[in-house]
Amino acid sequence: MDTVESTLPPPWPPAGGEPPAGDPRAGSADEPRPKWSPRRKWVVGSLAVAVVGLLSGAVFWRLPYYTLSPGAVRDTESFIAVEGTETFVDDAGTISYLTVSVKQATPLEVLAAWIDPAVEVVEAERILGDQTPQENRELNLQLMAGSKDSATYQALSRMGYDIPTDGTGAVVASVADDVPAAAVLTRGDTIVSVDGESVALSDELIDALSTRSPGDVVELGVQALDSDDTRVEAVELVGRPDDPSQPMLGITTFTRDLSFDFPVDVTIDSGRVGGPSAGLAFTLGILDALTPDSVTGGTKVATTGTMELDGQVGPVGGVHQKVVAARRAGVDLMMVPAAEIDEARRYADGLRVEPVEDLDDALAVLATVGGGDAVLPAEAVSTPS
Template identity: 30%
Template sequence: MPRRTATLLASTLLLIAMLCAGVLIEVPYAEMSPGPTVNTLGVHDGDPVLRIKDEPGHKGRPKEYDTSGHLNMTTVRVTGSEYRMTLLGALSGWLRHDSLVVPYKTVYPEQKSAEEVDQENAEEFSASQESAKVAALKELHIPTSSHVVVGSVAKDAPAHERLHAGDVITAVDGRPVGKAESVGKIVTRHKPGEKVTFTVIPKAKVRAAQEKGKKPSPRDARKVTVGTTKAKEDGRTVVGITTALGHSFPFEIDIKLADIGGPSAGLMFALGIVDKLTPTDLTGGKFVAGTGTIDDNGKVGEIGGIQMKIIGAREKGARYFLTPAGNCATAAKDKPKGITLVKTSTMDDALSSLKKIRSGRTDRLTRCRAG
């Protein structure tokens, strides 16, 4: 066989072997890509994303105003926990501008199951809705009240089927609690195996009161005795619940958006609520998208997958993107053409930026700069 033919054959076989290896070899990575983007002022799957519910005979509901334009929340699509990326898939993802390849453990930590990750994302999404409502109503000077609630209950824990997510905890062992962390402090004073008495208002009673624009009534409280056990990780005495700070509002604000997880829509939900409850049209008809966590005081926090969210927003038509200050440097390094990244640290920053956008004074916007 001529040397040239042999060399060509060997190269071809090597290439085939490399391609086979690329298809068969699995690598510990996951892929992010732009996910759905939803207008918080609009309708999704036939229902308004945000709705101020009108209860019969309830006089506390404020007027809901018409809105225009877009205040889009953005998401990231992530490969599933069972998906195993190949070397070829990773190389393809690294070369595409609309894909982000990240270590698998970044998305699915080794110590957590896929179900636990999904549950955590759902809880964070629910908590972000609560904080969005609080931040929006504070901005509008509408008073709210807070209380300690059961955030989640672990399976097979002593509290399972005794306490339920959404129950309001008013006292533990007869001691009133006003902060979420107070519950754990009282529980850990017990030895594993001892009983703890919780005074709770069941979530059904809480929900009924909130739908009428009222606070949960102490008259609906009941005592629940729960056993304790030892935490596997550090030996602490626990009952198997997480706690959080819940809120009561003077009227019901319904956020209807399924199959979304995580806390990153908080800012856009808060802005949507303010837009619906004020006569000022916040966007002036413009297409604004954004992301960012928000706390009860209106502080905006950074999130993951910022590049994918911006790409997804731009593809849908967004011209302005409210960007958490902590994400600005990364976001500005490789932004799509035709979209302005607006640096946002607080709810007030966002509202100020929207005022500049709707009035056409976009030259005064605080823009993200590459670090």
């Protein structure tokens, strides 16, 4: 048999387990094993506890910050049900709304956000304002309920239905940082009067302010969240950024206890998703259900934007993350509030993104892909008896 020479040492210990007698590596059978001193044990144990503590803190310690990351792209068709009139199932194209995953951050998640450009870290105050997490959750669910009602109202009105409307005040959904109203109003407050005149609907607040001028001071009757007590706040109006001659408070609102006498029954299952930004998507989804042809023109469409009772599309948060989510989902066309088009296109990376001011704009954009105004019935429908 050939002899193979090697410079590698034999295995230690040898295959038999113990080193052969006389091997200098063997040592004496009676030689005591080295023992750790109490101090050494304490030091090593303390270091181990510190390492475990740091790792646990990085994973479980909640910071006063939240992370915003791309959420889901949800097709409205599976969430909308209409009863009381003829509906149509359309397999061509989709109308989806977009969500943002909002989570209180740990140190590890802040580090991950620093690495991932699609994730943003914001202060807790920007998410919660003066509310507790539970109060913020309840408000967002109210906002979602309001957006569904507004979407149903707009879609059915577009189809020719007459819909009586009522409410109990204009709830503050957001307040700009740089307006006088920020000193006295917060998310969840409800405005119930302007200069002593009752306000039942969000639109009535807009109408009441439209007769004033920038610089005017108005007295608002305000009720805090979950309170029937009314306080009076004097607030100076400012000019709109796009038209300084037009007055505004610098807030967005929705109607509290908004109620409609709908001629048909529309149900939208939004699950645990909160917030008002699916309003435009729900409006288009309902129109698609009531129209024989595809409102999307057979394309994959995603939208974000609130839907107001007058048809205006309002701004939303998390546009950066929503564009990334739409892009990853392979959407063909995305529509966003006009005020946020620059931010949306910054992250589009080839995705077609279009600005819309109102429902008319959205339907005009969809007409460019063979849907929208091109497929909606021209004549108004009569209300079913």
